[in-house]
Amino acid sequence: METKAKSANSFQELVSECRKVFDSGDVVDVDYIMELLASYTSKPEEWKKFAKFDRHRYTRNLVDEGNGKYNMMLLCWGEGMASNIHDHSNAHCFMKNLMGDLLERRYDFPAEEGGEMVGRGTQDLKLNQVAYINDELGLHRVENPSHTDVAVSLHIYIPPFDQCNIFDPRTGKQNVSKMTFWSRYGKRTPFQ
Ligand SMILES: N[C@@H](CS(=O)O)C(=O)O
Numbered sequence: 001m002e003t004k005a006k007s008a009n010s011f012q013e014l015v016s017e018c019r020k021v022f023d024s025g026d027v028v029d030v031d032y033i034m035e036l037l038a039s040y041t042s043k044p045e046e047w048k049k050f051a052k053f054d055r056h057r058y059t060r061n062l063v064d065e066g067n068g069k070y071n072m073m074l075l076c077w078g079e080g081m082a083s084n085i086h087d088h089s090n091a092h093c094f095m096k097n098l099m100g101d102l103l104e105r106r107y108d109f110p111a112e113e114g115g116e117m118v119g120r121g122t123q124d125l126k127l128n129q130v131a132y133i134n135d136e137l138g139l140h141r142v143e144n145p146s147h148t149d150v151a152v153s154l155h156i157y158i159p160p161f162d163q164c165n166i167f168d169p170r171t172g173k174q175n176v177s178k179m180t181f182w183s184r185y186g187k188r189t190p191f192q
């Protein structure tokens, strides 16, 4: 589409602008959302209340449920942490780096006969950069390659989902993985 995205001058503006755009229709204009996300320059003081870390694995912190239409969240990556190879349950997945360095490796869905999964190469997601993936584009795994610094990313999934498939890199075997929130709206979720 030709329309130029509005610029988001603060994290709050980014959150409310996403609400407006996604509420205004059912078609997801991928380029428009990517442009909107790219227009925001990350300022940690604006989003730090959502950024809660765990010592053992990356955390998922809910920022906005978008009237039930999508989920916006911050993912907090400790040094060297990574996700499994996974799909995105037929949703659109937008991702923006808010702090640190992230590395994304993409994969094809494994062939039926299985065997080792071969990556399609890695892609850096530098500070403020935006990426997009869906199941048609393939699978991925994300990693904080730094052993000295944490990383934070913003993710939007539309429609929202609470489980995805994860894949064993050696066999291609797939398993369902339940996804949980470490915190919601800045408050730690109990019993997790
Ligand atoms: N899609 C993953 C994060 S990532 O590695 O893209 C999740 O929501 O937990």
Ligand SMILES: [Fe+2]
Pocket (backbone or CB within 6 Å): 086, 087, 088, 093, 140
């Ligand atoms: Fe992902």
